Amino acid sequence: MVGNHDSGDDEGYEDKIKDNTSWDAKAGDTLLVPSGPSGNHLFIVLFDPQSPIDISFGKKLHLAQVNFTSVRSGMNYDSTCIVEPGDHSFITHKSYVNYSRLRYEEYEPIKRGVQNGRLLLHEPVTYDLLCRIREGAITSNKTPTFVKYEIQKLCEYLKMTKSA
Template sequence: MLVPSGPADFKHLFAIALGPASLGGYGNKPHVIMVSVTSVKPEFPHDAACVIMAGEHPFITHDSYVYYRDPRIESVDHVQKMVDQAVWQARESCSPELLARIRQGLKTSSRVPRYVKKMLD
């Protein structure tokens, strides 16, 4: 989905990488873990845990990567509210293969915060 984020609330593509599930430390209500996707820029290093080539998702027009450093943990209720209010915009789902790669990156990327890694155990 497209979610306003960053300094100018530019809408970035986020994927729901995990959930809905009860996540430790977040109560009994179901939550999701969301990760953003950003363009690969040759002049900057990027996390190679999950690179998405242009065209692998309809919204991706440039080679991109999953930015695991700042995952968002959101309640399902909040996600639904943001979509219902058109603050966030749902986009096409990832293919099962791409979703599997995004989830694998949560396990393998050294940039995933420790508290998130603990939730995955």
């Protein structure tokens, strides 16, 4: 059985990585997404696939994802959620969660991208890091307004239904 990362259970994840044709997104999963000359960016799935609360998004399942971006000397960056080496194996130097580039996209095209190998699975984030990232999505003034409501409602729902 594949672990449910919303509950903090990572058991069985290695089996899931080996067979990307059976991948079903879970909160905390990470995807390497091609991103131009700099290579791949690591995107973090914030919640299990969800039907949007706001009907203007339609009724298809959606994924909310954010990425880690390296902190460079002299740059301005969103310090809401800083990630250091040791927080995740992909992180080799100080980085931040780039809420300004948060994606809220239909799930099926992402799933197909994983299945056909265009998007690569990486090790999931820990439950503690996932919670920090979610909280930051609500508090950051860089999170796009159009999706902040969705994230707030999903976090409220999780707090009501789980003791995490």
